[in-house]
Amino acid sequence: MKKFINDPNKVVDEMLEGFLAAHSDMVEKLLTSRVVVRKGAPFKGKVGLVTGGGSGHKPAFIGYIGDGLVDAVAVGDIFSSPSAQQIYEAIKAVDSGKGVLCMLGNYSGDIMNFDMAVEMAREDGHRVEQVIVNDDVGSAPKDKMENRRGVVGEVILWKVAGAKAKEGASLEELKKIAEKTIFNSRSMGVAHSPCRVPTAEEPTFTLGENEMEIGVGHHGEPGVKRMPLKPADEVTSMLMEKILEDLPFKSGDEVVVNINGLGATPLLELYIVYRKVHQILKDSKIKVHRTYVGEYFTSLEMGGFSITLTKVDDELKRLIDAPAKAPLFVQA
Amino acid sequence: MKKFINDPNKVVDEMLEGFLAAHSDMVEKLLTSRVVVRKGAPFKGKVGLVTGGGSGHKPAFIGYIGDGLVDAVAVGDIFSSPSAQQIYEAIKAVDSGKGVLCMLGNYSGDIMNFDMAVEMAREDGHRVEQVIVNDDVGSAPKDKMENRRGVVGEVILWKVAGAKAKEGASLEELKKIAEKTIFNSRSMGVAHSPCRVPTAEEPTFTLGENEMEIGVGHHGEPGVKRMPLKPADEVTSMLMEKILEDLPFKSGDEVVVNINGLGATPLLELYIVYRKVHQILKDSKIKVHRTYVGEYFTSLEMGGFSITLTKVDDELKRLIDAPAKAPLFVQA
Numbered sequence: 001m002k003k004f005i006n007d008p009n010k011v012v013d014e015m016l017e018g019f020l021a022a023h024s025d026m027v028e029k030l031l032t033s034r035v036v037v038r039k040g041a042p043f044k045g046k047v048g049l050v051t052g053g054g055s056g057h058k059p060a061f062i063g064y065i066g067d068g069l070v071d072a073v074a075v076g077d078i079f080s081s082p083s084a085q086q087i088y089e090a091i092k093a094v095d096s097g098k099g100v101l102c103m104l105g106n107y108s109g110d111i112m113n114f115d116m117a118v119e120m121a122r123e124d125g126h127r128v129e130q131v132i133v134n135d136d137v138g139s140a141p142k143d144k145m146e147n148r149r150g151v152v153g154e155v156i157l158w159k160v161a162g163a164k165a166k167e168g169a170s171l172e173e174l175k176k177i178a179e180k181t182i183f184n185s186r187s188m189g190v191a192h193s194p195c196r197v198p199t200a201e202e203p204t205f206t207l208g209e210n211e212m213e214i215g216v217g218h219h220g221e222p223g224v225k226r227m228p229l230k231p232a233d234e235v236t237s238m239l240m241e242k243i244l245e246d247l248p249f250k251s252g253d254e255v256v257v258n259i260n261g262l263g264a265t266p267l268l269e270l271y272i273v274y275r276k277v278h279q280i281l282k283d284s285k286i287k288v289h290r291t292y293v294g295e296y297f298t299s300l301e302m303g304g305f306s307i308t309l310t311k312v313d314d315e316l317k318r319l320i321d322a323p324a325k326a327p328l329f330v331q332a
Numbered sequence: 333m334k335k336f337i338n339d340p341n342k343v344v345d346e347m348l349e350g351f352l353a354a355h356s357d358m359v360e361k362l363l364t365s366r367v368v369v370r371k372g373a374p375f376k377g378k379v380g381l382v383t384g385g386g387s388g389h390k391p392a393f394i395g396y397i398g399d400g401l402v403d404a405v406a407v408g409d410i411f412s413s414p415s416a417q418q419i420y421e422a423i424k425a426v427d428s429g430k431g432v433l434c435m436l437g438n439y440s441g442d443i444m445n446f447d448m449a450v451e452m453a454r455e456d457g458h459r460v461e462q463v464i465v466n467d468d469v470g471s472a473p474k475d476k477m478e479n480r481r482g483v484v485g486e487v488i489l490w491k492v493a494g495a496k497a498k499e500g501a502s503l504e505e506l507k508k509i510a511e512k513t514i515f516n517s518r519s520m521g522v523a524h525s526p527c528r529v530p531t532a533e534e535p536t537f538t539l540g541e542n543e544m545e546i547g548v549g550h551h552g553e554p555g556v557k558r559m560p561l562k563p564a565d566e567v568t569s570m571l572m573e574k575i576l577e578d579l580p581f582k583s584g585d586e587v588v589v590n591i592n593g594l595g596a597t598p599l600l601e602l603y604i605v606y607r608k609v610h611q612i613l614k615d616s617k618i619k620v621h622r623t624y625v626g627e628y629f630t631s632l633e634m635g636g637f638s639i640t641l642t643k644v645d646d647e648l649k650r651l652i653d654a655p656a657k658a659p660l661f662v663q664a
Binding site: 002012014015017018021023059063190192212231232235264265266267270271293294300303323325330331332 | 334335336337338343346347348349350351353354355387388390391395522524525542544561563564565567595596597598599600601602603604605606607608610623625626627630632633635637655657660662663664
């Protein structure tokens with residue numbers, strides 16, 4: 001896995017330098033910490049929205065800092081959590097007095113550091129709540145939902161919370177809609193080729209020449225099953241079966257669909273996957289409200305994709321449909 | 333190179349089925365031909381904009397069908413030109429009486445088929461002009477510009493022409509601004525790993541374990557030089573030197589920059605590349621008007637990237653900055 005980088009230990013800082021130079025009209029870095037904030041933050045009358053996590057998932061996380069999306073991101077090293085101090089700085093930077101909602105994926109490092117940061121911020125008098133995304137059906141059975149990882153459900157949450165915060169919602173209202181969004185979102189991924197962290201000698205996992213892994217995590221965490229690569233329709237059906245039965249999604253439901261490339265999978269293939277998803281939903285009498293197909297939360301150059309369904313009601317539809325503008329996510 | 337596909341001979345049709353299902357609010361397929369058109373076309377009072385080419389370059393070409401962008405795309409098989417008949421149908425579908433501008437990359441198959449289609453359409457009484465994009469500095473020396481391939485310059489052209497057509501420009505005005513955009517755009521690519529066409533046994537090219545190829549084409553066409561993989565800054569400097577001296581771009585110029593991933597190269601790396609591009613432009617006293625970083629014109633899962641600079645004046649800046657909305661390109 002060849003890479004266009006300079007020093008493997010500097011990839012995050014150099015990436016950030018390029019990102020800030022490219023998008024200086026929308027974002028800036030805090031002077032004292034590796035935290036990227038929306039220009040003009042904090043915004044009076046608006047709850048601040050903070051997220052953060054490891055790097056290597058672009059467009060997540062920093063690509064979603066913007067109007068109708070999040071206000072600050074604490075930027076970790078590749079596939080590792082930002083520090084509690086960074087998250088604390090992010091919270092302070094975006095609190096206009098109306099409080100801050102922290103949104104994170106269910107990973108032990110992130111949870112530990114967000115917990116500490118929230119505590120520090122509360123001691124300073126900030127009103128802070130946090131919600132933890134755990135949409136990845138492949139990462140634990142339903143009776144152990146608390147062990148499930150957060151994946152593209154995070155993107156959906158940022159979109160919903162960003163729109164709701166822009167409407168002037170209170171911290172309590174935001175936490176409530178965030179919890180609904182998380183509860184209504186289910187994802188499942190598959191990969192046929194790994195990625196490699198720049199400082200590592202070896203890829204994140206290895207697979208046989210004709211193998212794939214169902215349920216694989218965004219950092220190469222083991223999935224539920226390893227098997228020979230199947231045709232796209234068969235793979236899609238397997239993932240959809242797990243997703244649909246989990247919530248469960250039922251006839252008459254409306255959903256937002258996200259087909260997410262993990263890094264090296266061509267859009268061409270993602271649309272072949274969506275073709276089957278669309279057929280399955282039609283057969284199940286589940287209505288598609290909106291479809292996203294593309295790279296929304298990647299794992300460097302991993303070859304694979306994930307499917308995310310979010311069950312939506314009128315409020316979620318309105319919030320998901322609202323315009324948004326960030327460096328790597330624009331909806332008009 | 334494993335793929336999430338079904339039948340290798342059906343990838344384009346199945347992709348298209350998924351694409352049309354996902355974006356039925358914006359695009360539709362002609363009943364009689366593999367041509368995708370913007371919903372509501374032809375648009376009264378607006379010149380129709382047609383492009384087309386091989387599949388496998390997504391978001392190009394069909395991802396750019398929309399408001400402020402192109403009106404119709406003739407969809408070829410993977411890396412091969414659409415037929416003259418398809419292009420002819422595309423022209424007919426979007427001509428509101430104000431004429432049609434065809435925009436294509438400089439590839440022999442595309443040129444042959446567009447030429448035939450334009451002739452057929454003219455015989456039917458349509459006013460049609462065409463422009464050929466040849467921005468790839470790596471594909472031929474400057475004294476053989478007519479041999480140069482078209483790459484991301486096509487995307488810039490679609491953006492400019494789309495905005496200009498929306499303003500109500502005449503066919504002659506459109507052709508003129510298109511020619512200026514093409515003349516002002518220069519690109520250069522590099523790859524360290526190939527892609528594989530689904531129906532092929534072998535990848536489009538092979539490189540040694542630590543090699544890269546400078547000037548590689550969007551279909552794996554040979555570049556100008558093969559050498560050991562260098563650090564990102566060095567690769568970027570090599571590409572920028574060729575680009576800058578070619579127009580040439582000079583101190584005081586303003587440019588739009590596009591850093592385009594070819595398929596499998598993480599955004600993280602593209603921003604490391606942009607960091608260096610930004611430094612070089614600053615040192616050269618060339619002002620960056622706008623920066624695009626992402627996947628704009630890919631080659632399936634090729635590992636590599638291209639840099640495109642377009643020299644802009646006030647008119648080009650206005651047109652590039654105008655809002656646009658298509659399935660895979662939104663600017664607000």
